[in-house]
Amino acid sequence: xxxxxxxxxxxxxxxxxxxxxxxxxxxxxxxxxxxxxxxxxxxxxxxxxxxxxxxxxxxxxxxxxxxxxxxxxxxxxxxxxxxxxxxxxxxxxxxxxxxxxxxxxxxxxxxxxxxxxxxxxxxxxxxxxxxxxxxxxxxxxxxxxxxxxxxxxxxxxxxxxxxxxxxxxxxxxxxxxxxxxxxxxxxxxxxxxxxxxxxxxxxxxxxxxxx
Ligand code: GLN
Numbered sequence: 001x002x003x004x005x006x007x008x009x010x011x012x013x014x015x016x017x018x019x020x021x022x023x024x025x026x027x028x029x030x031x032x033x034x035x036x037x038x039x040x041x042x043x044x045x046x047x048x049x050x051x052x053x054x055x056x057x058x059x060x061x062x063x064x065x066x067x068x069x070x071x072x073x074x075x076x077x078x079x080x081x082x083x084x085x086x087x088x089x090x091x092x093x094x095x096x097x098x099x100x101x102x103x104x105x106x107x108x109x110x111x112x113x114x115x116x117x118x119x120x121x122x123x124x125x126x127x128x129x130x131x132x133x134x135x136x137x138x139x140x141x142x143x144x145x146x147x148x149x150x151x152x153x154x155x156x157x158x159x160x161x162x163x164x165x166x167x168x169x170x171x172x173x174x175x176x177x178x179x180x181x182x183x184x185x186x187x188x189x190x191x192x193x194x195x196x197x198x199x200x201x202x203x204x205x206x207x208x209x210x211x
């Protein structure tokens with residue numbers, strides 16, 4: 001079986017574990033450096049990236065985690081988790097650090113005050129179609145003070161974007177923005193698939209973690 005850890009310092013750990021288990025993985029909560037050894041993959045949940053950054057250092061997880069990521073550990077970061085995986089942040093706090101690994105620049109709290117949180121359906125490359133096959137599978141995406149990806153390095157594959165300008169319910173400034181990416185065994189989404197009862201993004205990650 002494939003064992004996926006969920007970083008359990010802050011955030012919606014239980015929802016991620018449920019989604020991963022329904023995707024066929026065994027899961028464990030990760031709080032200590034020793035717990036990294038047994039993992040085939042790790043999920044960094046949403047929450048507050050500045051807080052998780054501080055806790056990663058308090059719990060002495062930051063350095064070993066950075067090393068494991070550099071050595072190829074598959075990691076899926078959602079929302080704050082995406083920020084933690086990014087090599088570069090815009091609108092972070094002055095002393096905010098990331099684990100890095102993903103060659104992207106993310107803008108924190110990018111969607112701004114007026115659209116703080118919103119939901120939309122997104123075409124998402126690489127996931128299974130459900131319930132019936134469509135040309136481009138789509139997911140229902142929930143954004144909560146989410147980041148977006150402002151630019152991507154050459155190895156990064158864009159999996160999902162906010163729909164184009166003019167789509168009903170899509171704020172002008174958000175239109176077309178990149179909200180899901182993959183680079184090798186690193187996966188990141190701006191949104192929270194774990195809270196919409198749809199495990200297909202987690203299925204994709206379990207597949208990545210299996211190699
Ligand atoms: N705004 C949060 C941050 O900057 C992320 C929000 C989330 O994870 N839902 O870390």
